Amino acid sequence: MAHTIKDKAKLIARVRRIRGQVEAVERALEAELGCTDVLMLVASLRGAVHGLSSEVMEDHIRNHVVNPDTDPDPERAKGAAELIEVVRTYLK
Template identity: 60%
Template sequence: MAHTVREKQKLLARIRRIRGQVEAVERALENEAGCEVVMHVLASTRAAMAGLMAEVVEDHVRSHLVDPNTHPDALNAEAVEQLIDVVRTYLK
């Protein structure tokens, strides 16, 4: 997956932020925070993971399915954007 190597530092930065969010969930539970606080932190963690997944999927589509240099007969640009929009919406 060349695109993950190319974007390695950016992806690692995102996952480190997600790790911090997971640690915030742990702290909230350890400190017996209210349900509202725990749910809020969980929701933000889930959204961060979905965003990371959407980014990896988008890069995969652009790199492996529709790169005109590698796949000249690949999907057209409009279809690519529609697919990526659907994936991003689904992962929210």
Template identity: 45%
Template sequence: MPHAPEDKRKALLRVRRIQGQTEALARALEAGEDCGPVLVQLAAIRGAVNGLMSEILQSHIREELGALPEADDRHAQLAQDMTTLVRTYLK
């Protein structure tokens, strides 16, 4: 869970966008839309959820590694490397 106010605000904005996307998906399904647009909407939702997961994981890594009493340049580099891996994996 992001604890920094800016990280929390970003996460909540992403969640609200995802809610809007899922509501649009529900409307499309109720209206009997063709499969193509529904699949595009599902892919957009998946991308948005992955983006949210990436942001929260990055925030967690920064908070946990930055909170170590012995935090130094090595920890900062490790945090950067881990966030790069997370971002790459979730694309």
């Protein structure tokens, strides 16, 4: 089973929260809020999208490349753990 199917409910919940954030940006623009307020909403939205991307990428690495928790080769496990950490940091 693909990890996106296994974690479907959790991922859909994240997407729905992101949709709510997009709608908040739209409402802010319609209400002609100041650019600072709009930028803060956009920054929150960007963080949410990056969080979703990071989660899907990490699961992809663990399920389709190498799982650092179960790989018997310590060098591969270390490399996978480092890659996951880089993805988390990059998309923070």
